[in-house]
Amino acid sequence: MYRIAIRFLIVSLLGSVSSLALAHHSFSMFDQTKQVTIAGKVTEVQWTNPHVWIFLDVAKPDGSTEHWGVEFTSKVHLTRRNFTEDMLKVGDKVEFTLNPYASGKTGGRFVAVKLATGQYYCDVGAGQSFCADNKK
16 A cells, blocks of 8 residues: 555656646747737847847837847757847847737747848747748
8 A cells, every 4th residue: 555655646746747847838928819019129138048038128109118028939949040149139229029928018929030130030830920921
């Protein structure tokens, strides 16, 4: 009986840990039915794992600014797709298309970016169709 209880405990612990890994990759925090485009000045680049983050100040119509955070995939994934750390620098004026947070918080999931050079870079999936639809 003791062995059965130990085995059950081990299986339960392993099961609970694996569910955390699956939860990490949920996109439910983003409204994937919407795409918004924002333009602003890059204030911070976090080239880190598990996700790359770009922060920018976006001008509002009343002249004030909002601080937005754009979540990318991992730096390994981006590097494999020829997106490098030096493509976005603090001070660059850029334009992002993203899936906004469902909560209304300023920020969202990266879809595409128009770099300061005028070059576009698109993420996989919806990002690729965005670039194809806009011939970028």
